[in-house]
Amino acid sequence: xxxxxxxxxxxxxxxxxxxxxxxxxxxxxxxxxxxxxxxxxxxxxxxxxxxxxxxxxxxxxxxxxxxxxxxxxxxxxxxxxxxxxxxxxxxxxxxxxxxxxxxxxxxxxxxxxxxxxxxxxxxxxxxxxxxxxxxxxxxxxxxxxxxxxxxxxxxxxxxxxxxxxxxxxxxxxxxxxxxxxxxxxxxxxxxxxxxxxxxxxxxxxxxxxxxxxxxxxxxxxxxxxxxxxxxxxxxxxxxxxxxxxxxxxxxxxxxxxxxxxxxxxxxxxxxxxxxxxxxxxxxxxxxxxxxxxxxxxxxxxxxxxxxxxxxxxxxxxxxxxxxxxxxxxxxxxxxx
Amino acid sequence: xxxxxxxxxxxxxxxxxxxxxxxxxxxxxxxxxxxxxxxxxxxxxxxxxxxxxxxxxxxxxxxxxxxxxxxxxxxxxxxxxxxxxxxxxxxxxxxxxxxxxxxxxxxxxxxxxxxxxxxxxxxxxxxxxxxxxxxxxxxxxxxxxxxxxxxxxxxxxxxxxxxxxxxxxxxxxxxxxxxxxxxxxxxxxxxxxxxxxxxxxxxxxxxxxxxxxxxxxxxxxxxxxxxxxxxxxxxxxxxxxxxxxxxxxxxxxxxxxxxxxxxxxxxxxxxxxxxxxxxxxxxxxxxxxxxxxxxxxxxxxxxxxxxxxxxxxxxxxxxxxxxxxxxxxxxxxxxx
DNA sequence: GTGAAAGCGCTAACAA
DNA sequence: TTGTTAGCGCTTTCAC
Numbered sequence: 296x297x298x299x300x301x302x303x304x305x306x307x308x309x310x311x312x313x314x315x316x317x318x319x320x321x322x323x324x325x326x327x328x329x330x331x332x333x334x335x336x337x338x339x340x341x342x343x344x345x346x347x348x349x350x351x352x353x354x355x356x357x358x359x360x361x362x363x364x365x366x367x368x369x370x371x372x373x374x375x376x377x378x379x380x381x382x383x384x385x386x387x388x389x390x391x392x393x394x395x396x397x398x399x400x401x402x403x404x405x406x407x408x409x410x411x412x413x414x415x416x417x418x419x420x421x422x423x424x425x426x427x428x429x430x431x432x433x434x435x436x437x438x439x440x441x442x443x444x445x446x447x448x449x450x451x452x453x454x455x456x457x458x459x460x461x462x463x464x465x466x467x468x469x470x471x472x473x474x475x476x477x478x479x480x481x482x483x484x485x486x487x488x489x490x491x492x493x494x495x496x497x498x499x500x501x502x503x504x505x506x507x508x509x510x511x512x513x514x515x516x517x518x519x520x521x522x523x524x525x526x527x528x529x530x531x532x533x534x535x536x537x538x539x540x541x542x543x544x545x546x547x548x549x550x551x552x553x554x555x556x557x558x559x560x561x562x563x564x565x566x567x568x569x570x571x572x573x574x575x576x577x578x579x580x581x582x583x584x585x586x587x588x589x590x591x592x593x594x595x596x597x598x599x600x601x602x603x604x605x606x607x608x609x610x611x612x613x614x615x616x617x618x619x620x621x622x623x624x625x626x627x628x629x630x631x
Numbered sequence: 632x633x634x635x636x637x638x639x640x641x642x643x644x645x646x647x648x649x650x651x652x653x654x655x656x657x658x659x660x661x662x663x664x665x666x667x668x669x670x671x672x673x674x675x676x677x678x679x680x681x682x683x684x685x686x687x688x689x690x691x692x693x694x695x696x697x698x699x700x701x702x703x704x705x706x707x708x709x710x711x712x713x714x715x716x717x718x719x720x721x722x723x724x725x726x727x728x729x730x731x732x733x734x735x736x737x738x739x740x741x742x743x744x745x746x747x748x749x750x751x752x753x754x755x756x757x758x759x760x761x762x763x764x765x766x767x768x769x770x771x772x773x774x775x776x777x778x779x780x781x782x783x784x785x786x787x788x789x790x791x792x793x794x795x796x797x798x799x800x801x802x803x804x805x806x807x808x809x810x811x812x813x814x815x816x817x818x819x820x821x822x823x824x825x826x827x828x829x830x831x832x833x834x835x836x837x838x839x840x841x842x843x844x845x846x847x848x849x850x851x852x853x854x855x856x857x858x859x860x861x862x863x864x865x866x867x868x869x870x871x872x873x874x875x876x877x878x879x880x881x882x883x884x885x886x887x888x889x890x891x892x893x894x895x896x897x898x899x900x901x902x903x904x905x906x907x908x909x910x911x912x913x914x915x916x917x918x919x920x921x922x923x924x925x926x927x928x929x930x931x932x933x934x935x936x937x938x939x940x941x942x943x944x945x946x947x948x949x950x951x952x953x954x955x956x957x958x959x960x961x962x963x964x965x966x967x
Numbered sequence: 968g969t970g971a972a973a974g975c976g977c978t979a980a981c982a983a
Numbered sequence: 984t985t986g987t988t989a990g991c992g993c994t995t996t997c998a999c
Contacts, residue, residue, distance in 0.1 A: 304991095305993065305994095351686075351991085353993055354687035354975090355975045355976065356974080356994045397751075399736075400735075414683060418684065420686050420733070526921070585862070642977095650985080650986085652977080652986090652987095653985070653987080653988095654986075656979090657978095669985085692990080
């Protein structure tokens, strides 16, 4: 807990190298238009003094911060506790690091926090924002817009329809769901049920839509609502079994839900995949590989989503980027 | 993706309120020693202009940043993917927010990243650092020390023994383990096995030590090594069952491991808790409550650990704090 | 190609 | 109590 020693300044480096501050600054920022010999001398001095530029001073004049805010609404939720989010964060971190940007994490849980975040963004501390897990009617986008901070959303915001200039990165949830259901049909199954995610999230709605795209005239009783948790998967599976004992396949909105469903199926003596085939979504490894039997599922490249969000944002600091939908792939294991 | 409009400065507010910049500055920073009437007028102007202080300018002169780095070594690891870490992060975030500090997240994965982090810390961008999941011989502590940044560690670093001034927050792993084993003995069990965590982490070693504190003369074959994953729990349980078929209880180093063990016990037709009682560690809710049967386990208050780390760090900016060991509590469910 | 000098927006002596 | 002033450490014209 020592007090930080005073760091050497540009001035000090300049003195040591026998040049002006301006020259040192040039070298530190790439060294264009400086004689090779001087560059070398300055580099030397920087090295010897252990000089590191003072970011505050630099920001003050450049108005850039080389920092990006990652805003996560309601970390209470699964969204945050999930390995899912951790992976996206990793992708983001990697990309930001590669471009020498810092990651400022803003977790919000409620009204008051929104104004805090708004103030922070308005304060111009960061060059952009990456925003996750918005609700319907979340005041955050409004705040962000007012703050005038370039933003990329994680997952398609439900209010983005028709609005211009909303940039997001999402998986092809609908297409992935279609693939899953088609795979089930390809196996000869005919009574394919679906356990949805929470229908106030676009990813869940999109997966349901994908299911319906393929199961055009499906019995509505084949659809039960879940919320992406294992518990909801159990509940929904029981419901489905009671309503439609004849079902021969289940497409669950994510792997956790599928895991719950598997448990209930086993409880009821249904063999998987012989009696009932099951497909999940996410390919969350610790889950999908550990289930009994291992889960056939739709994989999305989560880390890549994060990386891409950061890339779009950074690029967008120059030219306006547009949204990206990442493809999914079906991963076959034993459950279907 | 609009360009951010130029923000109003202190100067502008001063002009509008008809006072000097100094007075505005005083008001913005608490308003002590300024006539009430003026305070009001300045507040008014601030409001009208939507003034937000420029943090870079402020840092430049105060040398404070109101920002704390959270450094996570090797996010590949469980450490990062676990809900565990997410919860600590939440605790940290809450505490920092309450003190108007920002959270800068630094994820590192290997040698090159270390120098990057070192440079960042040396650059004096943050007032302190919170550091997680160090390895043996990790170069990070060295770098941090050299950077002279106040630091609090999450979990006792293995190299902290004997060193002065190393501040950390940890759970009472050893005490919790003792409680768990004593509970099993209290149930009348006599052949209590232990599945360890990865023994290069102090938390795992401490839990093993706690087990040994109580099972002083235990058959060494009753201990099998795991790594905190469910898979390792399965493996270790099989091993134990083969070596000591007569065991009547298992203390697993964490809940995930316990979940794996439960699966194998069921596979082998051992009833839990009738034939074999099982206790876990962590009380990770999505896991501990979902197992079959629900898990008796040692709870640690993870979010509180995070909060405390931040609190110690912030406080330490004034006076040197010392490490804290948080108590654990045994949570009884059905498995023991 | 290099240096001198102005100034980014703010705080903190110091004067008044 | 309030204002004046001098920087904090850096980048960036603008001369040379």
